[in-house]
Amino acid sequence: MELWHNRILVLDFGSQYTQLIARRIREAEVYSQILPCTVPLATILAYRPQGIVLSGGPSSVYEKKAPTVQKELFDQGIPILGICYGMQLVTHLSGGEVARSKHREFGRADLMIDDPGGLFRGIGGDGATTVWMSHGDRIERMPPGFRSIAHTDNSPIAAMKREDATRRIYCLQFHPEVAHTPEGATLLRNFVYDICGCKPTWTMRSYADSAVEDIRRQVGTSRVICALSGGVDSSVAAALTHRAIGDQLTCIFVDNGLLRTGERDQVQKTFASQLHLDLRILDRTKPFLAALKNVTDPERKRKIIGRLFIKSFEAESKKLKNIKYLVQGTLYPDVIESVSFKGPSATIKTHHNVGGLPARMRLKLIEPLRELFKDEVRVLGKELGLPDEIIWRQPFPGPGLAIRILGSVTKERLMILRGAETIVDQEIRSAGLYREIWQAFAVLLPIRTVGVMGDQRTYEHVVAIRAVTSLDGMTADWAKIPNEVLGRMSNRIINEVKGVNRVVYDISSKPPSTIEWE
The missing domain is CATH 3.30.300.10 (GMP Synthetase; Chain A, domain 3)
Known part of the structure; x- marks a missing residue:
């Protein structure tokens, strides 16, 4: 996917709420992207972000191996919002003092707003608002050039800012991204709109248009295959790819005899009859059930089903010519998991039936949903005209009814x-x-x-x-x-x-x- 002009980067320091920050910004129709805090400054700048959010995290900034960023990040003129650990890191790197709080602050707190403009515009009509705290450290002394803009009974500096020609830095000790901070969404909108100057251009229509262009440019005249499971992820990925390249796409649906009632008929009705995709349905009930006979161990079931699926998919794909690409419904949480600051996975966990196929078949991947969360995929499916029966289908395990x-x-x-x-x-x-x-x-x-x-x-x-x-x-x-x-x-x-x-x-x-x- 090409770079989005209005982009907010979220640097992840291991917070359980990092994905929620990105989601809240996207709800304001501004594109947000998560990167581990360990990426070099040059990489951050290459994205040309309109703003940067430093997430919370479980560490204390004064620990020896605490995660950090290059101090030069603060001198780039890019608006920065530090949340919880992010606030403490800004303080620590900018010459202030962070220490263990005598009274930890977890849960709801009453925030008194001392500067009602800017970040707090339109928030707390009576000068106060409810926020969600989750921290054991506090700011003892602000860095030079910063001033407090909000406080609670336990945190004299619950929010602070520095605004000058080279630095526009705002910090919060609370978490605006969680539902327990009722006006948190307004605060984040103030940051991305008023302070960062972003426009609400992140919509599923704009995403679909951009994705279609990217798929066409990537594929050219080559043929593409997609393993269609009937779940929302693979269905939306297939529909989006079909909009881009039409008959160059062939979808393969393997009926392994382990599906829910009517699942095969639903897929055939939607994708072959309504969307007019080139859909090949393989009835493999007999070999799957024969291989599973007397097997009771769930891991053995999974391996048998996975192996037979790959075998069936491979056999059918070999009948097609000029196949160079494979469509997968990888979502953004899968991508995040592979680069998370908390530790990259050896591989992205395979939520799709095609796990293992790219390495064996040497096909190039098309992952048109890799920038989306599940709820965004459903909105995109609606934009593409998929029926609610597909869009709102509840998750179904790859091994099907066998498990x-x-x-x-x-x-x-x-x-x-x-x-x-x-x-x-x-x-x-x-x-x-x-x-x-x-x-x-x-x-x-x-x-x-x-x-x-x-x-x-x-x-x-x-x-x-x-x-x-x-x-x-x-x-x-x-x-x-x-x-x-x-x-x-x-x-x-x-x-x-x-x-x-x-x-x-x-x-x-x-x-x-x-x-x-x-």
Whole structure:
């Protein structure tokens, strides 16, 4: 993707909120990009940012190996906003003093605004506002040239600034990016609009137009393939690429027999019939189920499914000529993970079915979503005309229903699970909870229990219902589904799905549990 003129860089010092800073700025329709704080000054300047945000972080600036930046960054005339650790680092490098606070400040605090203009324009009508604090250090002495612009009872310098010909630096001890700072979004808009001079040009329409141009320039007349899973990421990536190059794109959908009810038909209807993509559907149910026979270990299941997927995809792609590119639905959080200050991953974790293909097939990658968060991908999907059934589809694991069946995978057990999953999905949608819940699904347990049906003893399967709320899937809490909705699910599963006589509800959070059971 080409450089965006209005760009705010967020330098990451290991904060749990770094991605949230970038998201809040993007919500103001200004493009933001995260870089590790370890990048050289020359790299930062090469991006030509309109402004720079220094994130929070778990370290203390006076520690020997505390993360830092080159002091010359402050002399470039680029507006800088230091948040929490970022504020303390500016103080430390600019000649001020940071020390351990006698009274740590965590949670909500009342911020008294001493300078109501600039950064605080339109905030705190009565001279005060609520903010979210999370720090154990404090500013004991401001650097030369700085002045305090806000305070709390525990932090005499809760915000400060320096404005002169060469330095426009603003610092906050609190976190404006979190929802617990109600007017934080306004503050960030003041920074990017008024102080940095950015314009609201980051829209999904502008992103789509720019991405289309980039794909056309990258591909030329070559052919492109895409492994289409039916999930929102691969679907939007395919639709965007198709808008750019049309019939040069071929999508391959592998039906491994482990899909949800109607998934194959939905993909065929949307992409072949409505969007008129060159879609090849491979029915590989028999070889997948044969390979999974009597396999109970979840990691073995994953490896078998991954290997067979690659084999199926490779075999079909070899039938095509002049294929030089592979489309993947890599998202921005995946990219961030690989360069995070907290430690780069050996590889970006593969959320897509095509994991492992680029190295084996020696294809060049097209990753048109690599600058987007999941919610932005959904907005882009709407812009591209994808139906809500695709855009708002809840996450589905690459190995499919195989890891929602605890124990061996058989046709009979798949039939039971599909029936239960369909009912869970229908009831969640009927209750108007589908978009509130991150994932809701059924799990078939490897046990049977005694029951009574029609005055007769039964000994049948147990289904667990799992539903969680989450922002990004990294942490999750069990969804507080109304009892009457859970009751309808249970009654319908037991009455409509042959072979089930008991339903349980999973009320564990992540951590310590995972969202999926396997």
